Amino acid sequence: MKAIRRLTVRPVLPEPLRPLSDLARNLRWSWHAETRDLFRSVDPECWAASGRDPVRLLGAVPAERLGELAEDRRFVRRLAAAADDLDHYMTGDRWYQTQSRAQAQAQSAGLPAAVAYFSPEFGITAALPQYSGGLGILAGDHLKAASDLGVPLIGVGLLYRHGYFRQSLSRDGWQQEHYPVLDPDELPLTLLKETDGTPAQVHLALPGGKELRARLWLAQVGRVPLLLLDSDVEENDLGERGVTDRLYGGGSEHRLLQEMLLGIGGVRAVRTYCRLTGHAEPEVFHTNEGHAGFLGLERIAELCDRGSEFEPALEAVRAGTVFTTHTPVPAGIDRFDRQLVARHFGPGAELPRIDVERVLRLGMETYPGGEPNLFNMAVMGLRLAQRANGVSLLHGGVSREMFSGLWPGFDADEVPITSVTNGVHAPTWVAPEVFRLGARQIGVQRTEDALTVGGSDRWDSVADIPDEDIWELRRTLREQLVTEVRERLRASWRQRGAGTAELGWIDGVLDPDVLTIGFARRVPSYKRLTLMLRDRDRLTDLLLHPERPVQIVVAGKAHPADDGGKRLIQELVRFADDPRVRHRVVFLPDYGMAMAQRLYPGCDIWLNNPLRPLEACGTSGMKAALNGCLNVSVLDGWWDEWFRPDFGWAIPTADGAGTDPDRRDDIEAAALYDLLEQRITPRFYERGPSGLPDRWIEMVRRTLSLLGPKVLAGRMVREYVERLYAPAAAAHRAMDPDAARGLAEWKSRVRAAWPGVSVDHVETGTATATAELGSTLSLRVRVDLGELAPDDVEVQAVSGRVDSEDRITEATAVPLKPVGGPDLEGRWAYEGPLALDRTGTFGYTVRILPAHPLLASGAELGLVAVPSDELVEAAGLLMR
Template sequence: MKAIRRFTVRPVLPEPLRPLSDLARNLRWSWHAETRELFQSLDPEGWQKAGGDPVRLLGAVPAARLGDLAQDRRFLRRLTAAADDLDDYLRGSRWYQTQDAAGAELPAAIAYFSPEFGITAALPQYSGGLGILAGDHLKAASDLGAPLIGVGLLYRHGYFRQSLSRDGWQQEHYPVLDPNELPVSLLREEDGTPSRVSLALPGGRSLRAHIWQARVGRVPLLLLDSDVEDNDPGERDVTDRLYGGGSEHRLLQEMLLGIGGVRAVRTYCRLTGHAAPEVFHTNEGHAGFLGLERIRELSGEGLDFDSALEAVRAGTVFTTHTPVPAGIDRFDRELVAHHFGDDGELPGVDVERILQLGMETYPGGEPNLFNMAVMGLRLAQRANGVSTLHGAVSREMFAGLWPGFDPAEVPITSVTNGVHAPTWVAPEVFRLGARQIGAGRAEDALSVGGSQRWDAVADIADGEIWDVRRVLREQLVYEVRDRLRASWRQRGAGSAELGWIDGVLDPDVLTIGFARRVPSYKRLTLMLRDKDRLMDLLLHPTRPVQIVVAGKAHPADDGGKRLVRELVRFADDPRVRHRIVFLPDYGMAMAQKLYPGCDVWLNNPLRPLEACGTSGMKAALNGCLNLSVMDGWWDEWFGPDYGWAIPTADAVGTDEDRRDDLEAHALYELIEQRVAPRFYDRGDSDLPERWIEMVRQTLASLGPKLLAGRMVREYVERLYAPAARAHRALDPDTARELAGWKARLRGAWPRVAVDHVEALAATAVNGTAELGSTLALRVRVALDGLQPEDVEVQAVAGRVDSADHITDGQTFPLKPAGGPDLEGRWLYEGPLALDRTGPFGYTVRILPAHPLLATSADLGLVAVPSEETGEAAGVLMR
């Protein structure tokens, strides 16, 4: 019989056990082993049934058991210690406070917006790497004491749960999530009523949302939920599921995230006294509308649109995560226009000004599409990709927004992602380090970093490392068998058919892991290009390999689902099913067993389409070696001590099938000739000594680079702190001055020109010059009423290629030497040092200059010589 109404009955904890509620409601337990062990001791069997979720566990522990624990002095001592430890964690001074006290001028608070957050499997509000990265960002910020406020949406169905049909086709399920059963609580007004935000929709309708709060250590995470009774049915469903629905549904989600998110932050700060954010960080373009809401706020304080835009840009950071245009949300311009203006959100703000922020007004752009990443870049003074290679790819990808600049000068930097080690490092690996340097120092090394602490791995005996690696592999074997058995039962198999599962995988066999989302560019099935070759590797008589695969295809991606089915059908073959498995429903709970239990982590995307690829980082922190295409973070930090690089066949003209054949062949060769022999080659001690040394080097040398703590420190030092300083500098009067100056620059720029360039010194003879000599440049420029302080005139010089393009340019500032003349032209002069040999060339350019610009490319304006301007020819060095 089905219930007609559902509600949650919360347990009443005896007074001595009240601290359990605070421990359960702060998600620090998800990365704090002692707290998890405390909850597990309440009811070990119930802990397993609750999926390791303390909130669910407390709702299921019998009252009699709670009564017994309330009298158990040993348990109460452990509870007091855990509660005191959490209190110390929340209140103590940490890295951020020490930097601020040292005069680093750090922001009072940072608002961090993301469409998904992967904090724990108990709060399933994530689909993949973007959400896990966002969750790790919050956790690391908490560990460092950085005053972040996370902002996202609460999806009543989360992302989908994955199962398989009998023939291996992906099935999606959307279980309903009751927020009252999640580790979140409603934000309430002082009178106890739920706090709400509201957005205006066309036709006089409203979109209302409650604000749920999760506590991620020291960091509050605000999640907006449109399932509010006052909403019409369509509006109630806006936050139904992650990455679901059509264009209007997605647009409303992103308006709620961005505009509603800013309003939620303001509400939270008003109610709690939390410092107002000085910096707003947009994690991908989904939250880009937050900039428009902040412009509206400032417009209400008397600033015009352009002045408010400058103030908003100064304090905004935008992170792009996709290296492919297809990965960016784009909406029809008319759909966006319909939802703004006097009949929608932001009345009084010119809809055309809103549209201009997101339109692809550059060569190759779609004139009728509103691009969320383009808006994110135009609304942020600082932007970054998520690895060094991805930063370069992003500069190429968005170069059209800065015409006249080489891609290398496009103002998009990079901060390479990191992962939150306390979340992803297995307890066995942590204890291995703790025995060497102490539990407190080991915890600090995982959270904050410090290579000296990681160097202690060198002193751990080979046998200890190898024993831990085998224990983790064995745990994975049992985890795989349990999950595989459950999967086959979902596929319709009876118990009598599943005896073979007890022989799946072997704790002494080289284990390769591959788990991620399943878009085509990640190439789930590259390993199947030559199935016979793969079978030979799996069934090798002395050096066998076993592979664990997991991943979800997007519900609308039938191509991805076909890849899943192809892999599943191969893994179902009785000849190899004990050596290769596909595990459905990949998520955080599975990942926390999978990463530590694998010996090798495989990643074979199409280069350079993997922005970062943090799964390999999580594996590496557990002593797993990487086998990967040189893409994302691996391109940046690969070393032969840490694993193997799969060669790429990316020569111009190589067709896709040929490329995949070549790279699959290279993969098989590496496994057969290098990886497997290294694993099975035993020394005098019957240990794979060379393999263990690679594990040791991975942990000691690579490990500190991979930490989310390192990543967040870089964000603070390179992006958040400069953004806070820029925000403080732009008071209303300064914002108006800067906006007026930019308007004046843009108005004059069509007539700004380099009139003539000449080299005064006769050091170049017959097109050659001596290394170490100097060219004295004299340049006449037309500024159309602008003053020298409005511009910077530069010589750009360096080696040139066969087409005379400067390939490694250096800039040399030129100084005003006179003017303006009767025609309004200014004279600039300066030396150009000839400091390298080979084909050499130079040019001259004019750029806007203002002390409040983050970079000279900020406005996307540059003036360069025409072909008739003067002597700007190349010089051959000898």
């Protein structure tokens, strides 16, 4: 018989145990081992059965057991200590507070009072399944690191009632999707309420006079509040209730409504939260990918409601907005039909006080190669943010190239998109055994500081850990993974329809003394799940080598609509089902945080073989590295930036433009096999005089000491604070209504006058085509500024080496100074020295850019004037 309604009945905690509720509701437990140990001791069996979720644990533990614990003075003392520790963590000064005081003493502009961080998904813990992959895990790690550092962040996302799908396999290895219903009352969430006790809500207007309502759930992520908007409320019609049904589900209109709720509704949720709690209003808004881009429109509308015109409001909003792009390909960006977007804005819909055409212009692909009828969320994100970044050094370059059409006239390397390389939250991803080894070496507090704040001095102590301790640790972690894999594999085969009598072979799957390779990620085609299968005979020989075998653990989910990805999984599963190799290669379904936290530490090698340069960052290898796992990867994402041969291997690539895709995959797979056969397996299995693989252990040691401080989310968040949040806050404060109005009027005037701006004449003090290193040319330029004045522009000399097509590379720009004008023809003279500071073919040119104190970049307007081809030819702007 099926229940018509489901309720959660919680026991009443005895008074001495009341702090357990606060500890369970703050997700710091998900990365704080001592708190988790406390909950485990409440009832070990219930703890395991609850999926290590404190909220579910407290809802399931028998009242008799709670009564026993209330009388257990030792447990009550432990509980009081844990509660005191959480209180100190929540209220004490951390890195951000010390930085803020230092800036105040230096009388600098100061750090932002608060930052709002928007993302479509957040991977905090398996107990709150609101993530699909790397974007969400990165967002969760960003919040946790901000909490550890004391950064006053407010997270904003959606609460998906089905989360992302759960994955299983059919008997023939085809991915099956399941969408379990999540009850917010069974999650570590608190409903945000108005002062009268009613649930707080935000409303969005829909076409046809309808309304979309959402209530607000609060997840406390350490010091950081995370607001999750939930449209499953009784006041909504059935269609509107389903807006937040599942992550990345539904058609275009469904996704558009999700992104309107995230962006527009998210800003309203932040305002509601700050009003109800007294939290400081954000000075900076950070959108993690384009899904939340509509937040800028809502903030513009807020200013328009206070009397601002649209253009000044746009400038004010841009000043305090940061946009992070994660995709390296246009196909990865959400794009909507122009008419669909137009229908949801303007009179009779949302933001009626903003002209629909203004909304559309922010997202239209009005550049060469763009689709004129598509509204691009990333393009809108870039137009609404004065500061933007990619997520690795290589990805920053890829992003500048991909979006260069928004800044015509500028080379890709001058497009104003910087990069902050992702990091991972070490306390979440480092195995307890690794932490204990570090604590034994340098103490608990210094180990915690090393994992959160960083600092290479703390990581240098890895050099003093004995070889035998490192090797024992690695074997222990490998052994734990073997146990985990067998349990999950047995459960998977039962789901596939196998009976107990068929599964005896699973007891022999994997070996704790065999070199273990891990490969786990989403399964789009570019990540090449099946590259390892290109030569199955060669792979089989590696797996079954009599002296140097390898074993491989694979996991990953394909998007429900991606049949190509599902076929890749099926191909891998069918290979892993072969009785000849099934004890050496396994596929584990339902990859998620809980699995990952065992998988990363237990592997010796982390494999990554995407098509270069399509991996924006790829943080799974960072998590593995923090546990002493060595990376074997294509030089893409973060590995391109930080690879060194003393702590890993680079898979050679054949990514030339003319390479046939099949031929490229064959070449790169062969290179991977060569690495494994000739360099990796011999090093793992060779033994030094002590009987240990000392060269392998040294690579583990270098991975920890050299990569450890770099891959931390703490390092990443500090970079965001120093390079993006602090400048954005300063720009926000400078953009008062008068300044915003003045900047908007100036931009309008400059755009209108720019066709009249030109470089008329360039001359130097020499007519020769050669010069000596270290010498200086005297450069004199005559420019026509039309209706503009010298204060409106900057005239620059741009110099550097030139390639075979006379394009300047490694360019250096130096401003020239006005020395006279206007002459009778209205032209201005500029002069300046040009240092010849490098040998070889050298070139220079001159350009004019708009200049204003409130611009973050000279390229911001996408306007530039350069010499005509005739002038270049006449001036001969090359030297050899």
